Amino acid sequence: MIRLFHASDLHFGSEDRQALDWFARCVADEQPDAVVITGDLTMRARHREFAAAREWLRSLARPVTVEIGNHDMPYFNLIERFVTPYKRYAAMESMVERTIDLPGLAIVPLHTTAPAQLRLNWSKGIVTRKALARTLGTMQALPSDAMVLVSAHHPLVETGTRGTALTRGGNRALRALARAGATAVLSGHVHDPFDITHANEHGQIRMIGAGTLSERLRTTSPSFNQLSIADGQLDVTVRVMA
Structure with a gap:
């Protein structure tokens, strides 16, 4: 069995130190095969926030991928x-x-941010054709029997959470990823966990979102997702700090 810990929106600068320590203890005690962080390491992209995030990630001593x-x-x-x-x-x-x-199993990144967009709210998601092509190209090079999880910061379509992503190009990307055989898209951004199945003409694909380990809570206490993969089956458990 493969186990992954999926966390998001750490927001160093507005981090919840207790939540980060709890997550780090879980990693140390349970030794997941990898840690997936789906974006927003920092609050304002300050140098000191990146430095703190970097040291914390290194302290986990596990393979890490960061969006x-x-x-x-x-x-x-x-x-x-x-x-x-x-x-x-x-x-x-x-x-x-x-x-x-x-x-x-392969975890393949998909870039969903941009420095600026042709709309007022630049915080929302965007999947450019170039970013999607890069992800699809990586997937094509993988063994045909590998389960593929795509990691992104923004949910590609809305998931019913209080926060929104409004990702431009998200529907197109989700259809293309389903056609290419991806099992799920892991994301964050909305600060609440979700696990839903999206159906389109190319089949079904899951969208799995992690909550936050910061003080910027919405409807869920600090949490992360535990993903377990065995015999071609992906199971997700939301672990919430007591």
């Missing part, structure tokens, strides 16, 4: 936001949008 969230691009330095928006991730480059291969 880029909308909060992880500079808020106050607009030149950097538009010219080198992901520069502050450089010190943890080996973790960022990393494809993780495990026996019979």
